[in-house]
Amino acid sequence: MARSNTTRRRLLQGLAVGTAGLAAGRAGAQQQDESIASAVGVEAPANDAGRGITAETLAEAEKLFDVRYSDAEREQILIGIDDWVERSARLRAVNKPNGLAPACVFDPRLPGVSYREQENAVRSSGRDPGPVPSGEADIAFAPIWKQAIWLRQDDITSRRLTEIYLDRIARHADRLECFVTVTPEIALREADQADRERAEGHYRGALHGIPYGLKDIIDVAGVRATWGATPYRDRIAEADAHVTQRLREAGAVLLGKTTSGAIAYGDRWFDGITRNPWNPNEGSSGSSAGSASATSAGLVGFAIGTETLGSIVSPSQRCGTNGLRPTFGRVSRTGAMALCWSLDKIGAIARSVEDTAYVLAAINGHDPMDVSSLSAGFEADLSRDVRGMRVGYNPAWFEGAAEADMAALNAARDAGVELVERSMPDLPYDALFAVVEAEAAAAFEELTLTGRDDELVWQDPPAWPNTWRRARFISAVDMINVDRLRRQVMNAAGEMFDGVDAMIGPNFAGAMLVITNYTGHPCLAVRSGYAQQPTRTIFGGAADDSETTFQVPHVTSLWAPLFEEGNILALGRAIEDRLGVVDDRPEGFA
Template sequence: MKHAFLVLIACAGSFLLGAFINNARDPQKPVTADMADVAARLVGLDFTQAERDSMLDNLNDARTDFEALRKIDLPNDVAPALYFSPLPAGFRLPAGPSSFRASGATGLKLNRADLPFYTVGQLGELLRTRQITSLELTQFFLNRLRNYGPQLYCTITLTEALALEQARRADAEIKQGRYRGPLHGIPYGAKDLLAKQGYKTTWGSVPYKDQVIDTDATVIRKLEEAGAVLCAKMSVGELAWGDVWFGGMSRNPWNPKTGSSGSSAGSASSVSAGLLPFAIGTETLGSIVSPSTVCGTTGLRPTFGRVSRHGAMALSWSMDKIGPIARSVEDCALVFNAIYGPDANDPTTATAAPFRYAPLSSLKGVRIGYLKKAFESNYPNRANDSLTLRTLRQLGAELVPFELPTNVPPNRISFVLGVEAAASFDELTRSGRDDQMVRQIKNAWPNEFRSSRLIPAVEYVQANRARTRLINDMHTALQTAKLDVYVSPTYAGGNLTLTNLTGHPCVVLSNGFNRQTPATPTSITFMGQLFDEGKVLAVAKAYQDATQWHRQHPKLAL
């Protein structure tokens, strides 16, 4: 069986069972046929009186099981015993060795006025050639975080002592000729869903604002091995929703009166404002794509299972993904090259596949699909997106009309996220501590957690079966069209929801500005085949190199 579904009884327990506990005044009161009747009707089912009577022993036994289950300690880092796989039937994983060739920045001379917005590749060259030290660079970005972070609400914790220690170590190693690669000595930030020993990992949420997790997330460990310097834990929308956290609303540097979207809110905001060269974000249903769009950064959402989530807050075990947010496509490639790969602590990364990346000199002969109906519809950023298609044609690409599969409406099965999230924070809901969270409106986690507890376990499994259909349909559509890459309006046609459910990789980058006052960035997304981040990155880089949008930066006032 290709896809094992994350059926967690504590969360997805049928409404036919869970509702009885919540509605009974006395938790010891037996479940009655009337209760079963109400519950059945609420989920669209109808049972006869005899059928309801026959159910009662099973329902009361199940409630006893639930009460016993809830006494078992299940912290957020305990995953279900079943794991999601994005592999379609008959899918062949890429084979062979990995390879990586960056564009390089040879001959670059340091201009200190450009330090806030140099790319990772450029900063790496300046460090390698010892035109600047990691300590100087780290102090520079720490100062920018101190100066501008408070007005953007993008930083939760400065990791200054650690950063200075790591920077001094990087300088000593580079001086001794022990150069680890292009991330050696480069400052960065990590979304505060990722644990770092000795520092708070708050998840942006009031109930967890003093939490310290005694481990290093695998992503942070891998970046340390690459020589990168952790300067800050970045703001995250509370429990990975939106841009509001316990310290306020993270801001868009292009218009600080507005939010930076989320939930990788601080990661995108800080990179856009030149407070850090890159940051790590996460995405479950748009949390890299959306803030990168709003803030004008470049983001990579990798294939599901490509990057270990060990040490990261679990929201949805079958949908969470970790990726970089940076200034350029190649910066994302450089960071991804350091963080991808199997990890025994995260069984979903067991599938090993090579990562091959090399810049393309042109797009001549490259077949790129485009969502024709979406691009031809009437939407606010149509002019910018149309110009993107024209640029791709000018670069030599063959644009092929493409449409997403329609047999399974992705929005109708996306409730799997709510179910898994409710399981992740089951104790928060049952304890009532969800009342401490900042956002208490209908469209926020506390209400979503409560509502999702009442989704029948059967419907959750059925949604995942439909998800298998969706995965196979998407694979067939891409194979039939003979596409490795396609381009989509960022929010059009259900593409964002669909590809987060199927686990496909995505690169999002700026393609202009909107007509608001002040104007803020717009974006376009390039989608790739499963485990083929290298190709989608190369195509996206060719487009980005032909434009100037990523070279424009917001102006901040102290």
């Protein structure tokens, strides 16, 4: 149910405690407020001093921020408080499109540290793909490194590969609820173009002719990009995202837009819940829900996902895919929905480690239109012998760890790496969550102020609507100190990675998923085995009281120093080869 006008007015005016604003020009500012507010659909603030903010109001507000002022101090704060509130209201009335980034830009690089220059080159593992299988499912589930060789050798056409995937999407996608929009016309046109180009001797690289799925928060001109959310379900993209352009230049074939949890959170979107192919009774986790589900079920060759705080790693864990989250700034976000400007990253979801390297090679590169974009070459050698590689780990992470995590650690040891103990200091890492909460609330302020956040399907306490409302009460002073804590964590992570080529551990152990997202370090989620699990909620707990369990996949995380994705790709391939689980398929989709 929509909020009352009174409630909306209070949201618009807000509660601000601080120094007094300037009163000059209030009449002209009020007139401007009304015209701007009308244009963006937000109620303008009333120009009066009767907001009811008293010393008692401040005394109650102090409880939210864990501060305590004297009566005299409160009386002093009240002087000019109406000007402060009105200034905030004028700011809110200004139209700020989703793509408008803050002036302060996050840079993961540490001062005084030099980073290795790299060429743009990926060396394949050199493995023999064997002949093209006779069964279409076998072709569909083949990793793209095999498909790329078959295409280049003219053993199969992109047209046939695309038709296989379109047929599988038609048969399975509804059950998994993993596609928002399928684009068969685009797919077949791009497949035919790829076949013509290869026949003419024009080879664009490993992705040339490979069909893929694109997360629905990334734009394709003329195609819906709904962000998974009811308020945007009819949104049509006006231009291609930078990543879309890079993939088209690489010759990849767009099959369609895969589902995203609403506003890049979870697996619940405006028209359903995306399913885990290994247990369709449960969601696929998110927010790259459809990308992981479709890849796991063999509906695409690979998919593009995004991660702000686990949205590649978590659905890869649930669906058993390999997910590569690159160094922050390596891949442009231009044309992708902004959730958290200082955290958002775009990466690959695939069925083998080697595949993720080819995808990153295609989308890596500087973009002057993205203020956070960095210019960094990308080297990876998938044939690299990892013997002697120094790999950090914390023994405490593996106490009581899943069998698959232990198997991954043992596989790394068997590959000849040197395991080195590493740890991070005891810091309040959960305080960092304020960054994503506040940035997301700012990015989608319009939904909160107009009451349109009520249109989002998920309305539980952990969901975005409540988070955004609560974020209004984050102190600006505390936010700056959170950012200072983030700098402290970056320095500590730099020390942890000093002298090692990679780190290994369970995905969520030691707050490493949180730490490395906030520091910008790359992560590779490697499929490492299986576990017996009940049907789970989005947060991993049992969804019901049934004692029924399902065999579901498990992945283990590898982390690397900034810009050194090549290290974890080589290590991940070595682990993958030794564990021998990557080719297994979910029943019902084989």
